[in-house]
Amino acid sequence: MTSVQGTSVDITTEDGVADAYVAHAADGSPQPGVLMYMDAFGLRPHLQSMADRLAEAGYTVLVPNVFYRSGRSPVFDLPEFIDPSTRPQMWEQIMPAMHALTSERAKRDAGAYLQWLADFPLVADGPVAVTGYCMGARLVLYTAGTYPDRVAAAAGFHGGRLATDAPDSPHLAAEHITAEVYFGHADQDQSLPLEQQQLLEETLTAAGVRHRCEVYAGAPHGYTQADTASYNKEAAERHWAALLDLLNRTF
Numbered sequence: 735m736t737s738v739q740g741t742s743v744d745i746t747t748e749d750g751v752a753d754a755y756v757a758h759a760a761d762g763s764p765q766p767g768v769l770m771y772m773d774a775f776g777l778r779p780h781l782q783s784m785a786d787r788l789a790e791a792g793y794t795v796l797v798p799n800v801f802y803r804s805g806r807s808p809v810f811d812l813p814e815f816i817d818p819s820t821r822p823q824m825w826e827q828i829m830p831a832m833h834a835l836t837s838e839r840a841k842r843d844a845g846a847y848l849q850w851l852a853d854f855p856l857v858a859d860g861p862v863a864v865t866g867y868c869m870g871a872r873l874v875l876y877t878a879g880t881y882p883d884r885v886a887a888a889a890g891f892h893g894g895r896l897a898t899d900a901p902d903s904p905h906l907a908a909e910h911i912t913a914e915v916y917f918g919h920a921d922q923d924q925s926l927p928l929e930q931q932q933l934l935e936e937t938l939t940a941a942g943v944r945h946r947c948e949v950y951a952g953a954p955h956g957y958t959q960a961d962t963a964s965y966n967k968e969a970a971e972r973h974w975a976a977l978l979d980l981l982n983r984t985f
Contacts, residue, residue: 735790735791736759736760736761736789736790736791736792736801737759737760737761737790737910738757738758738759738760738786738789738790739757739758739759739760739938740755740756740758740782740785740789741755741756741937741955742754742755742793742962743746743756743796743850744757745756745798745850746845746846747802747842747843747846748842748843748846749768749803749839749842749843750803750902751800751802752799752800752802752818752843752846752847753777753797753798753799753802753806753807754777754794754797754798754799754847754850755777755781755782755785755792755795755797756794756795756796756797757782757785757786757788757789757795757797758783758789758794758795758856759792759794759856760976762856763793763856763901764794764855764856764858764859765789765792765793765856765857765858765859766776766792766793766858766862766863766893766961766981766984766985767793767794767795767796767851767852767854767857767858767862767863768788768793768794768795768796768862768863768864768865768981769796769798769844769848769851769862769863769864769865769877770784770785770788770795770796770797770801770846770847770864770865770866770870771797771805771864771865771866771867771869771870771871771874771877772797772798772799772800772866772867772869772870773796773867773870773872774828774832774868775812775816775828775955775959776799776801776808776809776810776828777797777798777799777807777808777809777811778807778808778812778961779847779961780931780959780960780961781797782797784797784958785807785859787795787974787982789933790843791978791981792969793863793981793985794851794854794856794857794858795891796847796850796851796854797966798843798872799832800835800836800843800870801832801835803831803834803835803839804830804831804834805883807978808975809827809831810824810827810828810831811824811827812824814961815961815962815963816959816961816962816963817962817963818963819963825934832869836902836904837876837904838902840872840873840876840877841877844873844876844877844880844881845880845881845979847877848877848881848884849861850867852884854952855971858985860915861884861886861978862882862884862885862886862888863885863886863887863888863913863980863984863985864878864885864887864888864889864913865888865889865890865891865977866875866889866890866891866893867892867893867956867958867959868893868894868955869894870890870893871890871891871892871893871894871896871904871917872890872893872894872895872904874888874889874890874893875888875890875896875904875905875907875908875911876904876907878905878907878913878915879907879908879909879910879911880910880912881907882910882911882912882913883977885911885912885913886913886914886984887913887914887915887916887980887981887983888911888913888914888916889915889916889917889918889976889977889980890917890918891917891918891957891958891973891977892918892919892920892923892931892954892955892956892957892958893919893925893926893927893950894923894925894926894934894955894984895926896917896926896930896934897930897931898930902907905933905934905937905938906937908937908938908940908941908943909941911938911941911943913943914943914980914983914984915938915943915944915945915946915982916942916945916946916947916976916977917929917934917945917946917947917948917972918948918950918969918972918976919931919947919948919949919950920949920953920954920955920956920957921949921950921951921952921953921954922948922954923954923955925955926955927928931947931949934947935947947977950966950969950972950973952966952969953966953968953969954966957970957973958970958973
């Protein structure tokens with residue numbers, strides 16, 4: 735395992751400044767870049783620890799606060815252990831920030847994040863990988879479809895609303911994607927019902943995208959997030975194995 739150093743950075747976008755966390759090899763050696771998109775609860779210590787773990791495997795990992803328009807992280811007043819069933823009012827903070835991040839804004843921001851990685855001396859030359867969680871899985875599709883020459887691998891875990899009838903549904907990006915794609919769906923996820931799973935699969939196949947979509951049996955939405963009530967250790971470890979397998983094939 736690589737010894738890792740993490741630090742906070744600022745990224746200038748067309749709409750302002752996004753704070754972010756970057757984890758990289760402590761010896762300063764350039765490694766393949768990974769853009770990691772957060773879940774709806776935002777950039778916080780747990781996501782930083784996930785970035786550290788991925789960096790230990792030999793990658794330089796950037797986790798931006800995609801809600802930067804609503805403030806620097808932590809954007810929300812959340813407990814150390816997140817259980818929305820006990821504090822449903824937390825969604826009153828989160829939903830406006832989610833709605834403010836339109837698909838067009840997300841695509842513009844992705845360009846800034848990818849450019850930051852390209853300019854960062856601790857990122858190896860060449861395309862990068864993108865991974866995302868919950869709403870971050872939507873951003874993965876937008877990013878891979880908008881910047882196909884910059885993204886060589888794309889993964890999403892317990893994503894929601896990936897294939898809807900909206901004109902800007904993330905699955906419509908498939909026709910532009912050249913990366914290899916992996917999705918690990920949550921089981922019986924109300925935000926990604928069977929018909930959306932099927933539409934995503936059919937669209938990726940029709941577009942000729944190299945991909946694999948799997949349902950993690952018994953794993954609820956949010957299964958990777960150890961600081962939440964949805965955490966499922968077995969599914970989280972399966973996610974790590976799948977993600978690292980994808981990255982090892984790519985770089």
